[in-house]
Amino acid sequence: MLPTSFFLPLWLARSALALAPSGPWDAFNFAPKSRTVYATVIRTSAGTVTNADNLLRATGSATLDPESWVTLDFGQEARGLISLNFDDVGDNSSLALSFTESPSFIRPTASDDSTFPDATTTYDGVLPVAAPLPTGYWTQPAYALRGGFRFLTLVSTGADALMLSNVSCAISFMPHFADLRAYTGYFSAPDPGFHDPDFLTKIWMAGAYTVQTNTVGLHTGRQIPVVSQGWANNATLGIAGPIIVDGAKRDRAVWPGDMGIAVPTQFVSTNDLIPTRNALGTMFSNINPVTGALPESGPPLSQLGSDTYHCWTLIGTHNYYLYSGDIEWLQTIWANYTKAVAFLENKVDPAVGLMNITGLRDWARQGGGGFNAEGNAIFYRVYLYLPPSPILIASPQVLVTSASLASAMNLSSLSDAWTKNASDVKTAYNTAFWVPELGMFRDNMTTTLTPQDGNSFAVLFNLTTSPAQAASVSAGLEKNWNALGAVAPELPDTISPFIGGFELQAHFTAGNATRAMDLLHREWGYILYTNLSVQSTLLEGFTANGSLAYRANVGYNDDPAYTSHSHGWSSGPTSALTIYVVGLSVTAPQGSAWLLSPNLAGLPSAEGGFETPLGWFGASWTVSTRGGTTTFSVSVDVPEGTAGVFALPQELRGGSVSVKVDGRAAVLGANDDMPLSGGKHTVSVVARG
Numbered sequence: 001m002l003p004t005s006f007f008l009p010l011w012l013a014r015s016a017l018a019l020a021p022s023g024p025w026d027a028f029n030f031a032p033k034s035r036t037v038y039a040t041v042i043r044t045s046a047g048t049v050t051n052a053d054n055l056l057r058a059t060g061s062a063t064l065d066p067e068s069w070v071t072l073d074f075g076q077e078a079r080g081l082i083s084l085n086f087d088d089v090g091d092n093s094s095l096a097l098s099f100t101e102s103p104s105f106i107r108p109t110a111s112d113d114s115t116f117p118d119a120t121t122t123y124d125g126v127l128p129v130a131a132p133l134p135t136g137y138w139t140q141p142a143y144a145l146r147g148g149f150r151f152l153t154l155v156s157t158g159a160d161a162l163m164l165s166n167v168s169c170a171i172s173f174m175p176h177f178a179d180l181r182a183y184t185g186y187f188s189a190p191d192p193g194f195h196d197p198d199f200l201t202k203i204w205m206a207g208a209y210t211v212q213t214n215t216v217g218l219h220t221g222r223q224i225p226v227v228s229q230g231w232a233n234n235a236t237l238g239i240a241g242p243i244i245v246d247g248a249k250r251d252r253a254v255w256p257g258d259m260g261i262a263v264p265t266q267f268v269s270t271n272d273l274i275p276t277r278n279a280l281g282t283m284f285s286n287i288n289p290v291t292g293a294l295p296e297s298g299p300p301l302s303q304l305g306s307d308t309y310h311c312w313t314l315i316g317t318h319n320y321y322l323y324s325g326d327i328e329w330l331q332t333i334w335a336n337y338t339k340a341v342a343f344l345e346n347k348v349d350p351a352v353g354l355m356n357i358t359g360l361r362d363w364a365r366q367g368g369g370g371f372n373a374e375g376n377a378i379f380y381r382v383y384l385y386l387p388p389s390p391i392l393i394a395s396p397q398v399l400v401t402s403a404s405l406a407s408a409m410n411l412s413s414l415s416d417a418w419t420k421n422a423s424d425v426k427t428a429y430n431t432a433f434w435v436p437e438l439g440m441f442r443d444n445m446t447t448t449l450t451p452q453d454g455n456s457f458a459v460l461f462n463l464t465t466s467p468a469q470a471a472s473v474s475a476g477l478e479k480n481w482n483a484l485g486a487v488a489p490e491l492p493d494t495i496s497p498f499i500g501g502f503e504l505q506a507h508f509t510a511g512n513a514t515r516a517m518d519l520l521h522r523e524w525g526y527i528l529y530t531n532l533s534v535q536s537t538l539l540e541g542f543t544a545n546g547s548l549a550y551r552a553n554v555g556y557n558d559d560p561a562y563t564s565h566s567h568g569w570s571s572g573p574t575s576a577l578t579i580y581v582v583g584l585s586v587t588a589p590q591g592s593a594w595l596l597s598p599n600l601a602g603l604p605s606a607e608g609g610f611e612t613p614l615g616w617f618g619a620s621w622t623v624s625t626r627g628g629t630t631t632f633s634v635s636v637d638v639p640e641g642t643a644g645v646f647a648l649p650q651e652l653r654g655g656s657v658s659v660k661v662d663g664r665a666a667v668l669g670a671n672d673d674m675p676l677s678g679g680k681h682t683v684s685v686v687a688r689g
């Protein structure tokens, strides 16, 4: 372990970060260049709208006659207060603003829904601006901030016409960033087999942008109890801002499960970890002082009663520490952290060795109570802070620097005891849930249902006991797919890109990058291109046939207008492409130890990287095959003084390989891996057969 003085404090660190290298991938960055954005296209209009095109720029007016309306398309997901100029209005002119993410809900009479799911799909209604209208510059009131939209419909609702100009949106996510495009990471790879060869680079960017739109000011949460009509986004979200929430439009509250996907995205793209610290700190500050239970979500929603989301706060703490090295913060929450671990331990039935899940709230999946496989997989992960790749365990030089929080706190006997408990949970898990005839884990001891979540976590968190078992689960998960992605048995008729993001990682972990890429193309290919959505940020979920009626009869009251189109929990591909395709990940705080483990994934090349306070971590590889010979070459550029491991791509294993590091012959270890020091290196591999 490097001395802690090696790490920069986070505040200093953030300002010391530089930008990722620029390149062709910048063309796919969705983040706007300016905080003031104008619509790009007139989507539609009705009645008499004169000079509508003037609404796409700062100058020139348009006139809307009574009962006329015009819909502006901002081209991609936006969020912020609308400003405009009333140039000429009559005594009886009035205006209504109607917002929507999906074009399916472009309507002069109602926005899409964010306040409450209602089968009418019209709960939110419009934002009225009543007569008499002012003249001159006008800005939407702050409480009425619309958290996410792509389409804005301006409706002339009065008896007099009105003349407008200069309709802009003041982008207000990531309020602490001067330049929204100041990414500290990037990814680029051609995808020659897909209908859009830039898909992989675009989906990486879409995930990054989604999490940006979920990074918000402290006082911009959805009001709870919900307002009786319209919407209000002026609630306070936690102990400090900026803060990371689940979605742009809604819920606009801290949800630690969502962070299990969104925070790795944030780390590899913007390294904007302060909103994460504020979100986690909010959860710990709201711990139940008697029981040690953590809330399921942050204020003002403050849902209680979720054992899995309780675990996610603890896992999120590990991730935050791994990325930031912020031991000072870890010390401030440590007493509450251990109390929260004890809360889980109290639920373990000693006769079974598993946790009895009684806090049933979760990501919307059904079942989940008692000795449940998903809940116990997440519980296992809380105990065992070891990275999931087999290589890491096999390589002692990584093991000694692995990010166990207890060992970071110099509590080695606690660390040993937690590791022992984790091992006991794993044994009990296999006894209770493994069904040899199905080659998968069942949801609980009284069902044959094999869930997407529990099986994905089992592979990803290494509750499997052999590579063959992991491969079997990976193959079993594929049986749930349709053309649009993985349908979750535990939430029928639903494709969940949240759980899908874990499944994606599970296929890579199980050694089948081909299968992972297939899922990526199906599920996120649908999300990014479907004209039901915003084609820039990522949909919360959808039904098996691709409709927006996500959770229609499971919480969302048959309201497809309520579905969020910008949910960080759907951004799994962003970190997965960096970690598993480029192959770079950190295994100790700030990347003082790292892993370079690319998967060829059927691609000719890939490159990317990210920055931490220690410096730049980048890698770039190419592969080509001629005759029976495959030539693979990867360049890596990481900070001096760090230590890493290179692992041979799965696809090149099993045959005869010769390896050179910086031009000199090198030998791989028994696990097809070898140590590499920090600095710049080139590893070349020639594989035959």
Ligand SMILES: *[C@@H]1O[C@H](CO)[C@@H](O)[C@H](O)[C@H]1NC(C)=O
Binding pocket: 091, 092, 159
């Ligand atoms: C305009 O508004 C006034 C009151 O402000 C009202 O008396 C009048 O009838 C309105 N005219 C029309 C055409 O609606």
Ligand SMILES: *[C@@H]1O[C@H](CO)[C@@H](O)[C@H](O)[C@H]1NC(C)=O
Binding pocket: 143, 232, 234, 235, 236
């Ligand atoms: C939020 O805005 C509404 C509508 O203006 C207002 O009634 C309410 O007091 C505001 N709440 C807070 C916390 O500012």
Ligand SMILES: *[C@@H]1O[C@H](CO)[C@@H](O)[C@H](O)[C@H]1NC(C)=O
Binding pocket: 036, 058, 083, 085, 137, 166, 168
């Ligand atoms: C047009 O809107 C922009 C952005 O809100 C504002 O800065 C500018 O002052 C407005 N122009 C006029 C003439 O009001």
Ligand SMILES: *[C@@H]1O[C@H](CO)[C@@H](O)[C@H](O)[C@H]1NC(C)=O
Binding pocket: 281, 284, 285, 286, 287, 288, 289, 290, 332, 333, 336
């Ligand atoms: C720890 O929990 C207590 C409640 O038991 C709470 O008052 C305190 O704010 C929490 N500390 C931190 C740093 O979150």
Ligand SMILES: *[C@@H]1O[C@H](CO)[C@@H](O)[C@H](O)[C@H]1NC(C)=O
Binding pocket: 366, 367, 368, 369, 370, 443, 444, 445, 446, 447, 449, 490
């Ligand atoms: C066991 O799993 C099945 C399938 O998910 C579910 O229907 C059932 O409710 C679960 N049992 C409990 C106690 O949650």
Ligand SMILES: *[C@@H]1O[C@H](CO)[C@@H](O)[C@H](O)[C@H]1NC(C)=O
Binding pocket: 349, 356, 357, 358, 370, 371
């Ligand atoms: C789990 O705990 C609940 C509440 O104490 C209890 O009712 C239930 O029987 C337990 N389930 C199992 C499988 O032990």
Ligand SMILES: *[C@@H]1O[C@H](CO)[C@@H](O)[C@H](O)[C@H]1NC(C)=O
Binding pocket: 386, 387, 388, 389, 390, 391, 392, 393, 394, 462, 464, 465, 466
């Ligand atoms: C996964 O668990 C097996 C034992 O069941 C162990 O041999 C292997 O090293 C573990 N891999 C990781 C990455 O923890």
Ligand SMILES: *[C@@H]1O[C@H](CO)[C@@H](O)[C@H](O)[C@H]1NC(C)=O
Binding pocket: 004, 327, 408, 409, 410
């Ligand atoms: C752990 O011990 C090391 C070496 O004695 C020390 O530098 C470090 O500050 C300690 N960390 C904590 C969190 O106490």
Ligand SMILES: *[C@@H]1O[C@H](CO)[C@@H](O)[C@H](O)[C@H]1NC(C)=O
Binding pocket: 345, 346, 348, 350, 414, 417, 418, 421
């Ligand atoms: C290990 O788990 C048991 C419950 O199964 C619990 O009583 C014990 O406190 C745990 N050990 C530690 C160090 O947390």
Ligand SMILES: *[C@@H]1O[C@H](CO)[C@@H](O)[C@H](O)[C@H]1NC(C)=O
Binding pocket: 471, 478, 511, 512, 514, 515
């Ligand atoms: C990987 O998955 C693909 C697609 O399901 C399958 O055809 C192939 O056999 C799998 N490869 C391995 C090594 O399991």
Ligand SMILES: *[C@@H]1O[C@H](CO)[C@@H](O)[C@H](O)[C@H]1NC(C)=O
Binding pocket: 103, 104, 531, 532
């Ligand atoms: C979306 O695309 C389908 C064809 O894929 C087309 O029929 C439909 O009209 C499009 N909808 C919109 C709103 O553009």
Ligand SMILES: *[C@@H]1O[C@H](CO)[C@@H](O)[C@H](O)[C@H]1NC(C)=O
Binding pocket: 493, 543, 544, 545, 546, 547, 549
């Ligand atoms: C798609 O699925 C939803 C939910 O099951 C259903 O209501 C809808 O009718 C389906 N749409 C089509 C076109 O089949």
